[in-house]
Amino acid sequence: MVRVKHRYLVATFLYPGAPTATSSKESLSQVLQFNQPTSDRLDAPLLLKAIRQGVAELFGDYGAGVVSPSLRINYLSPATSTAIIRTPRAHCQLVWAALSFMTQLPDPIAQPCVVRVVRVSGTIRKAEHEVIRRAKVIIKRAQE
Amino acid sequence: MFYDLNVPWTASDRELQRTVAFLDELGYDVVALTHTLSGKLPADLTCPIPTTLPFPTPSRLRFLRRCTLILADPSQNHRISQLSAAYDILAIRPTDERTLKQACESLDCDLISLDLTQRLGFHFKFKMLGQAIERGVRFEICYAPGILAVDGAARRNLIGNVVGLIRATRGGRGLVISSEAKTALAYRAPSDVINLASVWGLGQERGKDAVCKEARGVTVTAQLKRTSYRGVVDVVYGGEKPEQVTKAPALSKAERAEAQKKRKADAMNSNGGSLAGNSPKPVPKRDFKRQEKKAKTEGQVEVAPTKDAASGTKVNGVTNNMPIRMED
Numbered sequence: 001m002v003r004v005k006h007r008y009l010v011a012t013f014l015y016p017g018a019p020t021a022t023s024s025k026e027s028l029s030q031v032l033q034f035n036q037p038t039s040d041r042l043d044a045p046l047l048l049k050a051i052r053q054g055v056a057e058l059f060g061d062y063g064a065g066v067v068s069p070s071l072r073i074n075y076l077s078p079a080t081s082t083a084i085i086r087t088p089r090a091h092c093q094l095v096w097a098a099l100s101f102m103t104q105l106p107d108p109i110a111q112p113c114v115v116r117v118v119r120v121s122g123t124i125r126k127a128e129h130e131v132i133r134r135a136k137v138i139i140k141r142a143q144e
Numbered sequence: 145m146f147y148d149l150n151v152p153w154t155a156s157d158r159e160l161q162r163t164v165a166f167l168d169e170l171g172y173d174v175v176a177l178t179h180t181l182s183g184k185l186p187a188d189l190t191c192p193i194p195t196t197l198p199f200p201t202p203s204r205l206r207f208l209r210r211c212t213l214i215l216a217d218p219s220q221n222h223r224i225s226q227l228s229a230a231y232d233i234l235a236i237r238p239t240d241e242r243t244l245k246q247a248c249e250s251l252d253c254d255l256i257s258l259d260l261t262q263r264l265g266f267h268f269k270f271k272m273l274g275q276a277i278e279r280g281v282r283f284e285i286c287y288a289p290g291i292l293a294v295d296g297a298a299r300r301n302l303i304g305n306v307v308g309l310i311r312a313t314r315g316g317r318g319l320v321i322s323s324e325a326k327t328a329l330a331y332r333a334p335s336d337v338i339n340l341a342s343v344w345g346l347g348q349e350r351g352k353d354a355v356c357k358e359a360r361g362v363t364v365t366a367q368l369k370r371t372s373y374r375g376v377v378d379v380v381y382g383g384e385k386p387e388q389v390t391k392a393p394a395l396s397k398a399e400r401a402e403a404q405k406k407r408k409a410d411a412m413n414s415n416g417g418s419l420a421g422n423s424p425k426p427v428p429k430r431d432f433k434r435q436e437k438k439a440k441t442e443g444q445v446e447v448a449p450t451k452d453a454a455s456g457t458k459v460n461g462v463t464n465n466m467p468i469r470m471e472d
Contacts, residue, residue: 016166016328030165097343100336101291103329116170116333 007092010119044073050106054098147359150322168202182214248276257284260305268312277318288325
């Protein structure tokens, strides 16, 4: 069967910036600080717009055009700071590069962050497995 | 094993601690803390970076100390050998074509790290760069200035220069990718870096080599230059035990021999119990001492070959339990 091929990128948001002044956060371990939950104001359209902008900035109209037909946010969980992003298979590197060049969350939030792509998968099923596995690993590490 | 050979060192502990923890989170294994010198070399060349950092560090991470020397004038470098002895890695940052030529051809350094965010007024030539790569000097690409760049110019220059470097090194042989990030925000995970390099035209395999193999090559050759015999053979700590522990089994062996002797003597005594009247005087004290000494030496001789068998090296009868390992 002929179908449109995709790549699914599993991305996590990390926060290496200085902790905010509240003393309660000061005592948290570094693992929890880096993997803290994302602001609830971040939703899929906002992230999608930011990615489109990033691709357009890095690769111009060509990049934006080539990527746009199948770019989509399949899953976004602010609580675990994880997202699954669907990209065209041939041009997933452009989206990945745009994510690497992101230094802060999109504009109304504007919190400094690092986006890390942890898995590139051909099917969404495997991407979901990876998300679940990572969530378990992080919980285990946080409990230590 | 992932390497980041350019992590700017700052005296502020908290900042550095966060950076180090974040590098561990991203999955790096070896990190080189960088101290940058420019202009005339100061009188005191000792390394300001402490060997053990003043805060708890992740156990997996290994630290190296590196110095980046900004080279503006080709005549001001007669103390480079002293400088390289004080650090684990010495990198040179040439500012123009003349200094780059000098660094490629003759200077005794481990890395050549150009400032790629600036527009360099010349093209890279394979002849020049090839000489450096043949000598074992690698070229460094620092990606973080491009990520942190506010204006497009720095990023454009970076990409243009990287493409030039890849072309001049015939597909990216002998390149190392590292970060040079001013803040923790600009560090990226190794896989992200490899993807970036692949977008810039380096190729997936070469990109991975640039973060793993080539970077490892730099650290190993730098270490060999400093510690080994003629840069070829080095004695690596091979897990040999400290002095006391090696002696202990020999002593115990002698004691065992002594104990055995005692037992024999006991047996003789008990045997000779029937000949009570003869009162067989046990071995004279002098003989006993001699025997004891003999037992001791025998015990050591007995132990020595087993040690040899374990380590596999014996030089002129002197046991050498440090395995000599060849490094590439």
